[in-house]
Amino acid sequence: MSKRIEQQLLQGNAQIVAPPHAPTVVDRSFELPRRLYMATVGLYLGFLGVMATGFASPQLAIPMAIFALFIVAGFAVPTIWTRLAPDGSRTPALRWRQFGDRGIMTATGRLKARDATIQMLILPVLIAAWGLTVVTIAALV
Numbered sequence: 001m002s003k004r005i006e007q008q009l010l011q012g013n014a015q016i017v018a019p020p021h022a023p024t025v026v027d028r029s030f031e032l033p034r035r036l037y038m039a040t041v042g043l044y045l046g047f048l049g050v051m052a053t054g055f056a057s058p059q060l061a062i063p064m065a066i067f068a069l070f071i072v073a074g075f076a077v078p079t080i081w082t083r084l085a086p087d088g089s090r091t092p093a094l095r096w097r098q099f100g101d102r103g104i105m106t107a108t109g110r111l112k113a114r115d116a117t118i119q120m121l122i123l124p125v126l127i128a129a130w131g132l133t134v135v136t137i138a139a140l141v
Contacts (some may be wrong), residue, residue, distance in 0.1 A: 029082050029091040033099050036120055037075060043124035044071045047131040054135030 030037075047067060052064045082093075094104070100113045111119070 002123075030078070031091075031094050031104055032116070032120065033094055033096045035075055035096060036117060037079075039121060040124050043121070043128045045104050047124075047128045050119065050128070050131040050135055054138060 048064055048067055048071070052060060094102075099116075103110050103112045105111075105115050106116075
């Protein structure tokens with residue numbers, strides 16, 4: 001392939017300078033309101049509560065506690081990570097009103113708040129409904 005070379009470079013007149021320093025900006029926030037994360041954790045823990053109640057057994061106490069610990073850790077560690085912003089450059093999560101007004105930008109484009117909420121909570125809601133269904137079937141059979 002051919003590449004155009006500037007006349008200054010050919011003559012040796014070009015000046016070599018250091019590249020400009022651009023500050024590193026790291027956005028560690030997940031931008032969504034805390035209510036959505038709390039709803040997600042609540043639905044997952046609700047599923048565990050339904051399963052633990054429906055299939056109450058002393059042998060399940062330790063596995064259920066471990067599952068609950070993993071769920072809490074799975075959301076607590078990223079929460080801690082978002083607070084580790086250097087030099088006070090922490091970006092706060094969106095407020096519920098801001099989220100409702102602006103929606104959120106995703107990799108595939110802007111989503112309305114309703115669409116983003118549905119996309120985020122559909123799996124936890126289905127898992128909680130599945131747990132209720134399984135416990136109901138087990139109680140009836």
